Amino acid sequence: MLKPRMFLKEECLNIKRLLDDTLRHAYGSAKSEEFYKECRARLNSLSAQVQVVDEANLAEIHTLASQINLLSDTITKIERSHIGELSWPFALVIKEMALAVCRENVKAAHELDPLFFFSANGGMFVYAVFPETKALSRRRIFNVVFPRSFKYQVLLHTILGHEIGHVAYAYHELKHELEAKVTTVLLHGSPFTSPSDLQAWLVKTYKQTLNGPALADAFARWRQEYFCDLFGLLIMGPSFLPAYRSLFHLLDHRGSRWSATHPPTMSRYSMLQDALTILDWERWEGVSHQNLQQPLNSMYEPMRQHVSAIPPEMRILDPNQVKLATTALQDILRRMGTTLYAHPNPDELNGIVTALLNGTPAICTKIEARRGKSKKRYLINEPIDFRHILFAGWLAIYHDARDKDDLSLFKINRLCDRSILHQDAISTWSEHFEREPVSSNVSN
Amino acid sequence: MLVAESNQQGEMRVLYGILARAAMERFGKVPKEETESRDIYFLGILRLLDMYRFDSIKSGAPVGILETPTFHPDYLASEQEDQSAIENALASTHASMRPNQNDKNAFVEEVKAALENVHKRGAGASASARAIAKEFLEGLIQELKRSK
Numbered sequence: 001m002l003k004p005r006m007f008l009k010e011e012c013l014n015i016k017r018l019l020d021d022t023l024r025h026a027y028g029s030a031k032s033e034e035f036y037k038e039c040r041a042r043l044n045s046l047s048a049q050v051q052v053v054d055e056a057n058l059a060e061i062h063t064l065a066s067q068i069n070l071l072s073d074t075i076t077k078i079e080r081s082h083i084g085e086l087s088w089p090f091a092l093v094i095k096e097m098a099l100a101v102c103r104e105n106v107k108a109a110h111e112l113d114p115l116f117f118f119s120a121n122g123g124m125f126v127y128a129v130f131p132e133t134k135a136l137s138r139r140r141i142f143n144v145v146f147p148r149s150f151k152y153q154v155l156l157h158t159i160l161g162h163e164i165g166h167v168a169y170a171y172h173e174l175k176h177e178l179e180a181k182v183t184t185v186l187l188h189g190s191p192f193t194s195p196s197d198l199q200a201w202l203v204k205t206y207k208q209t210l211n212g213p214a215l216a217d218a219f220a221r222w223r224q225e226y227f228c229d230l231f232g233l234l235i236m237g238p239s240f241l242p243a244y245r246s247l248f249h250l251l252d253h254r255g256s257r258w259s260a261t262h263p264p265t266m267s268r269y270s271m272l273q274d275a276l277t278i279l280d281w282e283r284w285e286g287v288s289h290q291n292l293q294q295p296l297n298s299m300y301e302p303m304r305q306h307v308s309a310i311p312p313e314m315r316i317l318d319p320n321q322v323k324l325a326t327t328a329l330q331d332i333l334r335r336m337g338t339t340l341y342a343h344p345n346p347d348e349l350n351g352i353v354t355a356l357l358n359g360t361p362a363i364c365t366k367i368e369a370r371r372g373k374s375k376k377r378y379l380i381n382e383p384i385d386f387r388h389i390l391f392a393g394w395l396a397i398y399h400d401a402r403d404k405d406d407l408s409l410f411k412i413n414r415l416c417d418r419s420i421l422h423q424d425a426i427s428t429w430s431e432h433f434e435r436e437p438v439s440s441n442v443s444n
Numbered sequence: 445m446l447v448a449e450s451n452q453q454g455e456m457r458v459l460y461g462i463l464a465r466a467a468m469e470r471f472g473k474v475p476k477e478e479t480e481s482r483d484i485y486f487l488g489i490l491r492l493l494d495m496y497r498f499d500s501i502k503s504g505a506p507v508g509i510l511e512t513p514t515f516h517p518d519y520l521a522s523e524q525e526d527q528s529a530i531e532n533a534l535a536s537t538h539a540s541m542r543p544n545q546n547d548k549n550a551f552v553e554e555v556k557a558a559l560e561n562v563h564k565r566g567a568g569a570s571a572s573a574r575a576i577a578k579e580f581l582e583g584l585i586q587e588l589k590r591s592k
Contacts, residue, residue, distance in 0.1 A: 041480030048481055049462055063458040112487075129508035134456065136463070138483045159510065166508035172491070176498035213520035220503050221512070251511060261512040 004061045005053060008068060012047040015072055019043065022079040034115055035078050038139050042071050045136060067136050074132075074141060078117045085120035086146040089421035090154045093386045094144065094164075097235065098129070100337040101168050114140040120148035125251060129163040131170035142167065152410065154417045155393050158243045161236035165228030177332065183227040186271075186325035189318050192226070192263075195219045205313060206258050214260065222263045226317070229268050230275060234329055237341035238281040239390040241272055242299060256314065266314040273307040274319040275326050276300070287346045291353055295398035344388040352384065352392035352419075356412060357401055362389050362419040363426065381430035389419045457529045461588040463488040464581045467559070471574060475566040486563040489581070490556055496534040497552040502527045533587035541579055555580045 002010075023036040046068055053060050083091070095116045102114055128145040135141075144163075150156055169175045187193060191201030195215050202208045202218075210218055233240045248255075248265050255266035276282045282300040287293065333340035352362040363384060393416040396402060397409060466485040475482065495501045502524065538551050545551055558576035562569040569577075 037480075041484060044478065045466070045481035045484040048478070049466060053462075059458050060462060063455050063462065066455055067459065125510045127510045131508055134459075136459065136484055136488060138480060138487060163508045163510070172494045172498040172500040175500060175503075212517075213524045214517050216502075216524060217515065217520050221507065224507070247510070260514045261507070 003055065004058070004065070005050065005055050008050045008061065008065060009047075011065075011068055011072075012043060012050055015043055015068065015075065018072065018075055023075060034139075035117065035141070038115060038137070038141065039071065039075055039078075041138050042136055046071065070135050074135070077119060077143060078141075081117045081119040081143075083118065085148055086118055086151055087154050087157065087417050087420075088118075089417060089424055090157050090386075091118045091144065091146075092424060093420060094157070094160055097339055098142070098144075098164050098167055100339045101164055102131075102171055102174075112139055114142055116142050116144055118144045118146065120146050120151070122148055124149070125247065127157075127159050127163060127247075129160065129167050131167045133170055140170075152413050152417050154420065155239065155390055155397070155413055156243045156246065158236040158240045158387075158390055159232070159247055161232030161240050162228045162244070163232075164235065165231030166224065168231065169224055169227075178227065178329075181328045181332065182230070182325050183223050185328055186226060186230060186317060186321055187223060188321050190316050190321075192219070192223055192316075198222070208258060210260065218260045221261050225262050226268065226271060229272055230322075230325060230329060233272055233275055233279075234326070234333060235339050235341055237343070237387045237391055238276070239387065239394045241276060241303065242394050244272070245269065245303060255310075263316075264314055266310045267316040269303075270307050270310050270315045271317045271322055273303060274317070274322045278319075278323045278326055281343070284343075284346075289346055289350050291350050291399075292346060292395060294400055295353070295395040298398040298400070299394060338385070341387050342385075344385070344391070348384070349388060349392055349395075352389060353395050353399065356392055356396040356415050357399060357407065359407060359411070359415070361415050361422055362392060363422040379426075379430065381426050383427050384419070384423055386420045386423065389416050389423070392416075456526050457533070457588050457591060460488070460492055460530060460533075461585055463492075464584045464588070467563075468578065468581045468585070470566070471562060471569075471578065472567050475564060482563065486559060489584075490559060492530075492534070493552045493556055493559075496531065496538075497548050501531045501534075529591035530588070533584060533591055536587045537580060537583035540583055541576075 019036065019039055023032050023039060046064060050064055053064060098116060099113060124147050126145055126147050130143045132140045132142060146157065168178060191197045198219050199210060199215055202210060252265045255269060256264050284292065284296060330340060355362045393412050396412050463485050467489055470482050470485065542551055555576060558573040561573035562577045
């Protein structure tokens with residue numbers, strides 16, 4: 001048998017070879033160098049500890065082995081992440097959003113920014129953002145997972161807003177603030193204010209008895225899930241709910257399935273519908289565009305009816321508390337760049353919906369009229385928020401004018417995906433060539 | 445089970461013990477040497493202090509997956525025992541260093557400032573920062589050992 005410490009030394013050398021073979025080289029369209037440096041730093045720190053660990057200290061040897069395993073697993077997953085398996089325009093915008101939420105140290109922003117890699121897995125419900133919390137790390141590495149078959153289904157990807165809520169909970173200072181100002185407010189007066197309240201409610205509602213660690217775990221997880229639902233809605237906007245309901249309806253068609261890790265789905269639908277009403281996103285009072293009102297109503301009316309039929313015991317959270325928590329979370333999100341969703345101008349949204357129904361991507365870039373003596377023309381970039389594109393995509397799906405044979409769900413998703421891509425390209429171009437004219441030799 | 449969520453008996457408390465010891469061993473070294481490893485050891489301890497300050501140690505790891513598998517009660521019990529041991533070790537270190545100071549925030553601020561000073565300046569750190577950081581790390585190592 002190999003002596004454990006010798007074995008670990010050998011494995012550290014193996015991982016060094018693995019690292020040099022893989023992450024040292026180009027990785028997708030992202031920079032592999034940052035991943036390489038982070039993994040190499042982790043490996044160096046682990047190797048140094050393996051050198052000095054006492055051969056007789058099996059607990060430490062075991063813990064180092066576990067950390068070395070974790071590093072090997074991370075490198076392998078990064079190596080296997082193929083940008084071609086998912087919508088990379090969407091991956092880029094979600095990365096920017098997650099970064100705004102989870103920048104750890106403002107003073108050292110960028111230097112200690114977490115790293116994100118994207119991968120695809122089989123199955124419709126594999127959406128995930130794994131926040132790394134137990135690794136020996138300098139910069140945290142997060143893995144965002146999309147369903148492989150949903151490569152272009154960007155309208156469903158808004159569910160990742162919920163998962164970014166979990167990322168926020170991985171940052172202790174932010175989590176503390178979110179717990180105090182949002183989650184506690186949201187759940188005030190509900191059976192989820194203490195483990196004992198939850199225990200009593202579970203016995204009464206599900207005839208389930210949880211105690212000790214299982215009760216503590218369920219209590220923490222359920223509270224976090226409600227928070228993440230509200231968080232997802234506020235960062236992704238109105239298109240969060242149709243994606244959420246589409247997926248959860250397949251996961252739990254009755255909405256009352258017992259799970260120790262997630263609260264009843266019906267109670268979550270109910271909370272989200274209340275939040276939607278508070279935000280005036282389901283009716284959008286004052287907006288008369290029929291192009292918007294008709295699909296908005298067609299999309300939300302069945303959800304409204306479904307929620308109104310939810311039994312009182314599953315309408316767990318008080319709408320007044322939902323309102324207070326929504327306001328509190330909006331205040332917190334306002335300081336995180338453009339993370340908080342803002343409703344579009346109705347005319348802009350109307351234009352995007354019309355473009356999609358005509359089968360064209362939604363970006364409408366203008367070229368400014370000739371000006372000055374040179375008669376040069378300039379490109380005007382008025383960036384469209386990707387969330388407005390997705391909102392328009394959902395409205396196009398529910399629009400009576402959609403030719404369902406010609407403009408399939410796939411095509412609308414694809415158009416939205418292209419729109420996000422075009423917007424990114426225009427913004428990149430605009431950033432670099434803002435002062436350059438589109439054409440310098442224009443004839444009258 | 446996900447590798448990222450694996451947690452053997454008492455693993456995290458052992459890991460923090462290793463980190464604290466590794467940070468201690470780098471007190472006298474020039475910060476330019478093995479910078480990245482040095483960052484990892486000190487950052488691990490600084491993050492732990494934030495978890496203590498914000499009562500995050502026992503509240504469980506965040507999950508970011510649509511449909512999470514239910515964890516086995518034995519796993520949960522082991523994980524929570526581990527978390528309690530870490531929290532108790534920090535609380536005991538706090539109590540022994542500053543018996544009259546109940547404010548976690550003030551304690552963490554003081555220790556973090558000392559650790560950051562030693563982290564950045566190595567042997568050039570101020571004597572008081574070195575003394576506070578050393579007392580904290582030694583206390584933590586002892587308390588974590590005691591909990592095994």
